[in-house]
Amino acid sequence: MSTFAGTGRLARLAVRRDRIRLGIWVLGAPLLGYAIAESVAGLYPDAQTRLGYAETAITSVVARAFNGPIAGADVGAVVVTESYLTLALLAALLSTFAVIRHTRQNEETGRAELLGAAPVGRYALLTAALVVVVGANVLAAGLLALALVGIGLPVAGSLAAAAAIGGVGVAFTGVAAVTAQLTVTSRGANALAAATVGVAFLLRAAGDVLGERAATATRLDSAWPVWLSPLGWGTQVRAFGPERLWVLALPIALLVACVAVAYLLAERRDVGAGLLAARRGPARAASGLLSPAGLTWRLHRGALAGWAVAVAVLGLAMGVAGHEVDAMIAENPQAAEVIAQLGGGAELVDAYLAAMLGIFALTIGAYVVQALLRTRTDESDGILEALLATAVSRTRWLGTQVLGAVLGASVLVLLAGITTGLGYGVADGDPVGWTVDLAGAALLRLPALLVVAGVVTALFGALPRWSVGLSWASLIVFLLLGQLGSVLDLPQAALNLSPYTHVPSVPGADATAPPLLVLTAVAVVLLAAGLAAFRHRDTPR
């Protein structure tokens, strides 16, 4: 059919363009599944510990909301419950981004026009993207099944579990095919598709929270909202329980329906146009925008709001979960050991809460890096040049960027403390006390984040072309030192390289001023050095 002419060639082009991304996805996702499965299988070696785990998974509201329904007390069921959320979300988001990258982004950049002028059918671009992304999902699922069989899980369950994950990817491939037709920008199409993933997550979580323990088996039976969610379908396959393979027909049906709608939409619109009109903006700027600070706020407020919502939801969940820590620990001494290692001694609940705040501080480090690296993006885009050609000094501009990132991080850290405290306090009966305590404890992490800001600023000032890679690498090194340092028995000198090593592990440990003052001083030196270097260098693209 001529409407599909050129599909094969375009699919090969897509694979060629994305050979590295696709390779990382197809190999990396199964590898991650393998790693999780292997560690989980090791953590719950016997029927006794697994029954304990299953009991928590069924009774804990937090576990139900995040991990989904457990299908049984076999190793496989535990593995699926522990790994499903991560793998399914990965499959959903990677599929979405890949489809839009090869459809709407091609149109947005004008590449589609160039291709459309060649003997290429109207449906070819979309079809090629679908073939490639569905193919990637099938391949990744196949490898995941092999990995699960490889660690000794039953073949039928492994295949069902992998197919469930692949099904999530396939379903969202269809969703993205539709959103790619709706908006003019790939950013908009991605946002729309990601929002669908978010709604699917909430529906599934709601269905599982409302679910009931099965009468005759160790299993959670989800309530009806999960059937509205492609993320829920994967759990309803009940891999390693008595499997229900017919559920796998649902994602395929959704894909077929979505593709039909997408073709219909593609038939009715011009190349480059969308069905939703591009949003317009004001003709005049509000006075709040008209300064470096106003501009910084405008550019970062969206990301900051997103982070705030995520931090608040996780904080509340982690806080509420804190109340279940005692129960969990009674049944699983190994988990107690892990928590004690992360939190550094003291009472286990305190250690748990300190560990959570520590993880928040590390994660919010990513916000600082991302927000501050906007400096480099602006520079390589040429926007910085236009800004510095106005009456804004380099010091003022970079200072504003640093201040914005640090203030944003402060808000997020404080929010993490408040919500974690609130979550734990509500369950504990002392919401105000815990909220105040943990808010204070969270703020003690701020000096470490200041050092992260200092590192990025110094790199941007001294090595602009390398700053993006090196900044992320630094954060990853801090993360690895914190997570693996004690496990791998690294020398203290190596651990000391990470600013996170030096923040007191409150609550549970005593907070002392000297390390915080030293961290702050280091941060100030790094910031000053970055600023000085920036003031004396060229502005390379």
Place this chain on the structure above:
Amino acid sequence: MSVIAIDNLVKTFGSVRALDGLDLRVEPGEVHGFLGPNGSGKSTTIRILLGLLRRDSGQVRVLDGDPWRDAVALHRRLAYVPGDVNLWPNLSGGEAIDLFGALRGGLDERRRDELLRRFELDPTKKCRTYSKGNRQKVAIVAAFASDVELYVLDEPTSGLDPLMEAVFQEEVRELTAGGASVLLSSHVLAEVEALCDRVSIIREGRIVESGTLTELRHLARTTVTVETVRPLTGVAELPGVHEVRAVDGRVRLEVEPAHLDTLLAHLLRFQVRALTSAPPTLEELFLRHYGDTVTTSDGGAR
């Protein structure tokens, strides 16, 4: 006092010598054309004038200040239009214009609205949806609505259609009528010919020619085509005459402006039936400096 005064400016990027002893003068109230092919150092010079790049050696004065040290104070008194405009995708065009204006120290509201109308720019569209030409217009409107002493324009009309090009030229004339000075780097020779009082031609990081168009023309040969009743002889031996060729019963030759008089006296003896004389176009002037050799450096400017 010159608005821009550059003496013996040198800038290197690694082993590449982007500017190699450049001299440039822009006088108050003039539109100064800055010509040269890609990679000859135009943008590097402009970036140094804006304090975005540091010079290695040489003297640079802008509005009697040091472009690096006094950057902020100077930028209140000048406006810049880059050749490749990038904007914030999620801001509207109007917001971007107001922002640039405010950061420069305020803009003339009436001028802003007038320019938006003349350039037919919709300020409510998000910058990510603008075409290259429209992004260029955003930068032009933001710059021209600022009441400043010096406008630095780096290939400002790339991407504009001929109608907008005409509007641009009228607006530049309006700026200079108000007493402002303009440094106009451009590839569009017709635009330079229409607008510029003086022109500097840059090649491989040096100025090879500088002066008014009339002055430059005097340095170049005039092309003369003549048809005579009696066969024309002896022209090739005349001083200052070059490239004599017979074409369709006519003779075509090039003559240095200083020797035009001698040539005409000689021609009269052969009974001139038709004569055309064409002064060199800017294109010919330009090609005279560039056409003969392939430029060697391509890493000069970005």
